[in-house]
Amino acid sequence: MESAAETAAQAHQKWPSQLEVWIDRRKPVAELRIRTTEILRDVARWLTTEAGLRFAGLILEQQPEQWEFRYLFYLDHKAGWIHALVHQPVEQVSVPSISSEVYAADPHEREAEDLFGVTFSGHPKLGDFVLHDDSWQESVAPMRKEFDEAAALAERAPREGWRPRTIVEAPGAFVTPIGPVYAGVTESAQFFLETVGEDVIRAIPRLFYKYRAMEKVAEGRTIDEGLLFAERFAATTAFAHALAYCQAVEAICRVKVPPRAVMLRGFLAELERFRHHVGVIQEICESTGLSVAASQAALLEEDLLRISGAFTGHRYLFGLVTPGGLMRDFAGPDCRDAVEQARKVLLKLDSLFEMLRYSSSFLDRLEGVGLISSDEARKLGLVGPIARASGIVGDLRKAQPYCNYDRLQSDEIIENEGDGFARVRVLYQEATQAVHIMGQIPPQLESGEVLAPVTPQQGAALGWAEAPRGATFHWVRLGGDGLISRYHVVSPSFINWHGFHAATENFAFQDFPIILATLGLSVAENDR
């Protein structure tokens, strides 16, 4: 199909006077600067339906003279990005909402409204998203430059009378609350299950109990401190996020990462993917109540954590990637050794999965449970293993290659049912694939440096990576002083939590933990 430049040219032909096209061939990014906001919805619709692009995220920046709304779109089979830009004057900030055309933009707009206090006209469901209505005042907009971050952490008393927004009308319908603190060793999130008794008609998640305002805290910090934030806001997939951040910074500062570091980065990313997927499989086994399988999978997860710890020094791969390359080098024999150990774990995972495939008690609880149809997955813009289990082709390693993934051989993994079992199969195949990719890297390692020097420059760029949970996008803007002036993260969990309600329609109470486990979403990654 076409590349970004061609798509941009077509857009210019359709709306000649209302939009300007700026092309940066290096990245490659085509910016469509929209002059009149009336065409924003049409442009968004055209880009996602006829031009076949996918919506990645919405970035708001409060610049000195204007507000910049940057809508990111990308091709899912060829390198290229389209950024649709809208500028608004500082006094009156309101743009039309594109959620009716691009449903995937819904959580982005809601988050922007809560944190920046801008209006998206035509959006029916603003409010109570990041800043909960029962503890924050309406007028608070923390991401604005004029917000006083140093204000003391005040204890806000909960406002009486808040009720969840319920939509089920049936005699005797009520809401069962779960959380934010609920049974087990779980992340804090709240769920409201609307039910008439036995079956749950609809489940509403209420997240952002773990909102740490990472994007606000990162403003004014150095690149190195930003790296720490990127690494640690969702530490179970630390490496992938740190990698995306580093790629953004390297794009701004025009750093060429040494080839050895590039290959090693891919190696570490796949190691993390393997460990993460085994962890999710362990959670799924535990949620279905199959204790022996859960213990066996837990053994494998711990094995991988120990392999990661022994190989890199930290079980979750902290302190490795840095803008310019890697903080430490790895010897070739050590890499091969790590691959051997990973292969041993993979053999055990194979035999475990083989047994699980024929366990009726496991399959009964997963088949047909938590169904997300491929239409819905496409509409919601889901990413990662969940999307691939619903038949959506989309993998940033192939669509927008980085870390030399285009030189490594890997298969396309797709399942079509969209239920819990399809997701387990996708996770297993991706884990196998990760080890396969890891095996290809040590022979291809070139000798040389692993770190290139980085001098901070002014500019902005997008970095991305296929994190274990899906596509993640990090937008970094560095100011003249080399400090971060805007840092926005679109995490895969943020995108995929939006699809939670699609998986939880008309299910039985007992299936709730199973659906949660098969979706494998992270609250920390969503809340940032």
Add this chain to the structure above:
Amino acid sequence: MLFLIDAWFAVCLLGIIAPIILSETRSARIVAWFGSLASLALLSAGGDALFSRQPLDLQLWTLPELGTLSFGVDHLSGLFLFISGLIFLSASVFSGRYLERYAGHFDLRVFCIFYHSIFVAVGLVLMAGDAVTFLMGWEAMSILAYLLVNCQHREVRNPEAGYLMLTMGEAGFLAVAVALLLLAMVSGSLSFASFRSAAAFAGPDIRWAVFLLSFFGFSVKAGLAPFNRWLPRVYPVSSATVCALLSGVLLNLGIYGIIRVNGDLLPPTSVKNGLIVLTVGSLTALVGILYANRESDMKSMLAESSIENMGIVTAALGAGFVFSASHAPVLAGMAFIAALYQMMNHSVYKSLLFYGAGSIDAAVGTRAMDRMGGLIKRQPWIAAFFLAGALSISALPPWNGFVSEWLTLQTLLQSAVLSSAAVKVVFAICGAILALTAALAVTCFVKAFGLSFLGIARSEQAKQSARVPHSMRTAMGFLAALCLLLGVLPTYVIPALDRAASLISKTNASETLIPPFFLTSPERSLLPPDFTADFHNLGAQIGKGILPGAGLVVLHRGTERNPVVFAMSTSYMIVALAFLLGGSFLVLRWWLARRTQRSIRPVWAGGLSELPPELTYTATGFSNPVRVTFNAIFHPAHVEDSSEMVAQHFRVVIRRVTEEHHVLDRLFYRPLRKAATGIANTVAKMHHGRINAYVAYILLCFLTMLLIGRYL
């Protein structure tokens, strides 16, 4: 006894005349005082009749063509009179203040007149000695019941309910009348005494006809399937007094009719009668309790629960009929005792529960359980009495429901003595169904009590409920105490019931049920000789004289190796348990209080800032598992979820619409209606309006008549 009956009648008459003279505001008081006096008179009369040796026989006026109107009060009537008097007493006490809330809505004078009139009618039915009196009383009772129900005719949302009750009642009455007339045809006169003596001459066809007509005719009034569809509609629209009367007195009249005609006047000779009664009773019980679980309106739920209890009574009756016909009179007696005990218990605890529902309705202003909650804090007495009623109806010891339910199930288990395997199978299945209904009853009343009284208030009305007057609580307390007494002293109640049951079973069953040493002390020589032969050297009686009853009896069975036998009467057991459990509880509490700290904290709700009532269970949600399990019976016709979308992708409403038809409507009335309309449609083809055809019809009729006249 005659004096008491006269007194009762006089007071009732006064109760009918007084409201016409006095002002309306006194009417509630008249109901209370005169009604109480009359009830006391009647229940004394009933008690006297139950224990007297000689039944009362009174001949009144003789009517031309209809024979002599007579009264006959035997043990059976006495028992029913006693129960009716009891319930009327509690209703009178309750209504004294309860009716005041209706003061502006309808004329209390009219209510007072109807109240006393129905009292007279009930007495008439129970004391009737011949068919005419019986039918007159029955008809009066039906019409007065309808009038009482539709008293609030200006307000009631569903005036058809009372009308349906009247119509079905009349159909039942017709069936009963035909049955009695058939009996009259056999015996030649209209008095019950002649029916009794002529019973032996009735042929099998007549017996079948009388049984079917009378059973199904009385089953309308007794609330048995499939003719009980009026019950769940009538109760919610009546006031609590009327509900208590309907369930505590009028349902019993249906049972009285069944027992009188099928047990006394025309005793069963074939097991098939009993089996039909048993099956109908069991199925009624099951359907009743299933639909009770579905209701979230308290009065509807109690109405369906009444259906269940009447089903149990009927099942026990059916078992009794089967045992009678199989020449096992002792077992029959046991079964009848169980039935009468259950009926009496039902009257007591159902009235109690209806008073509770009425009190809550008066205090809170709503009957929907989904809008109550947390009432135990503001209405502790009502909660306590309601709990007593709920425990009784759930058949939990030491309350009265346990005794009767246990006796019923035990009796059904005795089917081993019967010879026919098919009969045993039916008994087994019905026993299983009754056990299932017992479990469902517990579910139902856990929901009723838990969701209305416990938890947090789910509406503003529930948060600010008014105080309930003392007299209403007294009536409930009286019945609750009665529940406890009837549960703790069954060894006294059973011999009393046996006097009534022996009329039908023709034997003294209480001797088998109650060991003799519970009724007499071991020193007395009234014990049967074979008993003393076995248990010589009767040992001590512990607790004798302290409590009513035999206390703990230690016997020595001299002929065996392990000679000592213990037996404990229930009254002693309850006191001993109360001391032991209560004592241990107090000791434990004192001991723990010294060692631990107590602090009162809000309920743990997972970290929610507040737990609003919308986030707690509703009654419908609680009963959903029952609905799902018994989906085959409930069989919703149509369940649809429809959603409304906004901005193309955002759902703003999900609406779930469920359409359901009652299982009896589906299985019985709808096919009937279809058949009837089908026949009518077929026959309607004859009427197409062409005058030529009508003339031809006339000709055809004429020819047929000539032929008939020719050949007959």
Add this chain to the structure above:
Amino acid sequence: MSQWVLKGISSGVKSTRYPDAEETAAGVSPGLPDPSVNLTEAQKMELIERCPSGAIFIEDSSLSVNYRRCIHCFRCVRGVSAPLAWNSGYEWAGLSSDANPPDWPKAFRKSLHIRVVDAGDCGACLNEVKQLANPYYNLHRLGFFITPTPRAADILMVVGPVTDQMRRPLREVYEAMPTPKLVMAVGEGAISGGIFGPSFVTSAGVKEVLPVDIEVPGYPPPPLAILHGLLVAAGRKAPASLFAREADAVLKNR
């Protein structure tokens, strides 16, 4: 079903022998920096500037590391001319106040019931807590159980810096626990706010909200360190010091 039984039995016993013996497998702990190296003043200042969380400081002219603040970023050993030494132990749990060992109830010696609350954790500390139930660490054999309700809990294990929205739920959990109760802050986030705090939505650690008894440093602390913390709470192990001084030669954790 029998295949699962056979599989379980054939895997054998995997539990670590800690606390009876030391666990020597590779990768069980990321270790902590050890300041017992000879460094020049300039090198010391370079290290102090390099540490992003201020864990390294000079006290009485000797280099010290405050483990309460170490975030395992490895910047003191990677990319510096004179790296610190590294100590690969795991018995890190210490008391939050340097007072004498507290008088915790004897009832906690044999068994502890734990309520885990995530108050804004990044995910790594929570994942390490989850690993406690895997066959390698198997906390049940030591008498430690995770309860679903605070009403039956002895010790409240908090991971993550306390975010604004989780303050009140966390306090409610604490209030819902019966006395005697302990609070354990696991991970550097819970101890001193992590890298995100303190800010307008994140506190500087659980001690701002609740009285903390035990602190387990690390980012994240490995499961063995958390086990050590639980053993300290049960009174079966001695607590470690949360500071390391150059003068103390090597951290005596073995």
